[in-house]
Amino acid sequence: MNKIFEVPLYAYERSSDQDAATAVRHKVIVIGAGPVGLATAIDLAQQGVEVVVLDDNDKVSFGSRAICFSQRTLDIADRLGAGSPMVDKGVQWNVGKVFFDNRQVYEFNLQPDTGYANPAFINLQQYYFENALVDRVRQLQAAGAPIEIRGRNKVEAIGTHDSHVVLEVETPEGPYNVEADWLIACDGANSPTRRMLGLDFDGRVFEDNFLIADVVMEADFPTERWFWFDPPFNRGQSALLHKQPDNVWRIDLQLGWDIDKEREKRPENVIPRLKAMLGEDVDFDLEWVSIYTFQCRRMERFRHGRVLFAGDSAHQVSPFGAMGANSGIQDADNLCWKLKLVLDGKAPEILLDSYSRERVQAADANIAKSSRSTDFITPKSQISRLLRDAVLDLSEHFEFARPLVNSGRLSTPCTYQDSSLSSADALNGPDITRPGSACPDAPLGDEFLLPKLAGKFTLLTIDAGAPERIEEGGVEATRLALSVKDDLTLELKRRYLGDATGAVYLIRPDQHVAARRDTFEENAFRQAIRRATGKE
Amino acid sequence: MADLILTPNLDSADDFYAGLLAAHDGLDKSASDALNARLVLVLANHIGDADVLTQAVKAAALRGS
Known part of the structure; x- marks a missing residue:
């Protein structure tokens, strides 16, 4: 059976742009059909803005990748008309277990919050998330909305001008040129757009590698989140086990910085570690293994003239707390209404600078949270380890220490308190x-x-x-x-x-x-x- | 803002001190350090008030003349 991520969902088709005598001008071009690019395009198309998405691939993402989607993301997905299939497919969990060294120190049960349409978070493979967005694009197209995804369209060069951008695009049938009033780069942490424009990606705080595996288990393994600090099978590092739909379990093993990636990825090295985590007698199939390398950093600003950066292309954090894809979706949410007003001549272009300022604030907050989680998970000094171990030891006996245990703080929406768009508070309210x-x-x-x-x-x-x-x-x-x-x-x-x-x-x-x-x-x-x- | 108490406040100063030493009896350096770290966290939670804790950290950071 074909997996969803093995089927081309937006196969290459020749566009009339490729036969035009002069380059065709579009309102907005989005580079990248990942979660952020698709959300951006849907948001714009729903407001009647003509948009073309270019992607060098033709499939949803391979392997689970981002797996935890927050309430704010689901609220935005609802606004984009794609939220319910995600929640229907996603897994909700309540029980978490925390392990330290060779023992379980405590277990918690998150009572679901009431009074919200969406759960606090769901676990869902990134390919299902993207698939729901692609379905929504097809729905909008059927209703006549001006939105298009072009698979296997790889942007090779970008020319920037005061009033527009020019792109040179490579396809299976050769290159063509195309123009846009505005370009939105959602092309990931290694953003070719950023590289082609020679832009910075600084502020590195720390870096790390994770071995990420999707494991299929038929056994009635519980729907719980397990987190290990300094376990015997991954000394000095952390490990995470999380449930996804379709009996797929996601395992993240922190590896540290100075490692041999190819060696770590080999099944003969991966499988013994997984057996040590799951128990010798648990049957499982390894569906996907990857090494995820990250650095904590962001661009200085997310707008460069007619080019806007959103998602990982603009900022990257550690995987603790699921702040990557979730903050990228919030980038799209912040950007699209502003761009619509600017395109309609109802707001000045500087409104788009507020996109950069507000989302830079959000990225900085996420990077700061990420740093604190990393300090707890991988203590950098003797005293840092002493205090961390003290917290974990106390957490076994006393409830008070459990809020201090930091295995990642879940993505929460940023409050743009000091934004130039916000007015002074004039209500004695919450x-x-x-x-x-x-x-x-x-x-x-x-x-x-x-x-x-x-x-x-x-x-x-x-x-x-x-x-x-x-x-x-x-x-x-x-x-x-x-x-x-x-x-x-x-x-x-x-x-x-x-x-x-x-x-x-x-x-x-x-x-x-x-x-x-x-x-x-x-x-x-x-x-x-x-x-x-x-x-x- | 609540003030950190920096005047004598222990019910029985000598007994407290002896008890603290006794808790470390027979522990090696690393076990003693770990006990102290746990004690700091237990006391901090009992105090709770962020202002008082900030003042306490500052007071503790103050070193001889």
């Missing part, structure tokens, strides 16, 4: 919804809040008055009028009002809070719209 925050979901009877906030500026009023719509400089905000009575569980009140009796929120198309006040004041909200669109 911290989680202060300006800059990603809106948390809340139940509304049989429905949920977030789908009602998608893709446009919204004036969310909760027990407060406001006009049904206001327009400022061509940008429209429409009202969503709610009352605390719409949610009998009171999560809406807890998350958006706190002690306030009413509130008015201005919410960006990416569901981040731009401004909030206790009552509607026209001038304040007009100014907030101008700020949120780069006009103040």
Whole structure:
């Protein structure tokens, strides 16, 4: 049987661009059909922006790669019309076990949070995630949306100009030239775009290698996350076992920096380690093995004229905490509405610089988190190891030490608190919804809040008055009028009002809070719209 | 902001000190270091207050004249 990642999903087809006498100009070209490139293209196409995705391959990613998708990513995927197949296919787990040396130190059971449409996270192979996005692209195409994926179209050269970019693209039938008003590079950590433009990728904090294996087990092995610190089968390093759909288990073995990659990848070296982890009597098949090398670093800025970088091409972190693909999807989420406004002439080009600033802030937060996890997982000094071991030893006996155990902190959305797009907080409300925050979901009877906030500026009023719509400089905000009575569980009140009796929120198309006040004041909200669109 | 107590506050200073030494009886250097590390973490959790802990770290970092 063919695996999903072995079937060409966007096979090469000749485009009329290849027969044009002069290079055809597109609105937006996205390089890379990974999770971030596909999400970007869908987001733009849904807003009516013409977009072409170029990928040097014709299949979804090989092997599981990114496997943990956070609630924020699933909320964004819902907005993109691709969330439910991911959640349906994904695995949710609650029980985790932490091992230290040769023993289990504790076990935890995460109670699912209530009052959110999506789970806190799901485990899902990257190829299924990409497949759901490709299906969505096909759906949009069937509905006439201006979106196209060109497989086996490899960008070989890029010419940048003030008003556009020119690409030289290699195909199985020879090269052609094509142009775009805007180029979005989603071509991964080794981004050829970045290299061709001679751009930096600095700020290396640390580097490491991981042996990553997908293992198929038919045995009724439990659906749990197991994490080992300094186990006998991987001394001085860490190991992780995680459940994925289809009886596939993902195993990450940290290897350190100075290793022989080819030697580590050989089955005769991999299999004994896996037997030591899983137990000698467990039957398994090795589906995929790879060495993942990473460095913690980012580009200085994510916008260079008409070229924008999103996902791993712009920033790279350790795999602890699943911050790679998740933060890339949030890049797309942040960028697309801004680009749409700029393309429509409703916002100045400098709005795109706020994309860089906001997402640089997010990348820095992820790199800092990643550094702390690494300090805990691989202590760099004697005292660091002493304290780490003390935490793990205490965690076996006392609950208080368990929050100190750091095997990676799960990706959380960045709050753009000091962003030039956010207005000063004018509500005595909860911290989680202060300006800059990603809106948390809340139940509304049989429905949920977030789908009602998608893709446009919204004036969310909760027990407060406001006009049904206001327009400022061509940008429209429409009202969503709610009352605390719409949610009998009171999560809406807890998350958006706190002690306030009413509130008015201005919410960006990416569901981040731009401004909030206790009552509607026209001038304040007009100014907030101008700020949120780069006009103040 | 809560203040770190830096005036005498132990119920029985000599007994506490003797107890601390006794806990290290028979331990080699690395086992003793590990005990101290665990003790710091247990006490820190009991205090909890981030301001007080920051002041405590500063106070401990202060060295002879």
